[in-house]
Amino acid sequence: MTCFADGWQYTNAAGDVVTVTAVECLAG
Numbered sequence: 001m002t003c004f005a006d007g008w009q010y011t012n013a014a015g016d017v018v019t020v021t022a023v024e025c026l027a028g
Contacts, residue, residue: 002026 003025012018 001028 003023005021006024007019007021009017009019
């Protein structure tokens, strides 16, 4: 299994920039 960190940003309704981070894993 291979895991890696993923991240992205978006702007919410209040105009704040929100950073989202996650660890995704791929089978194999």
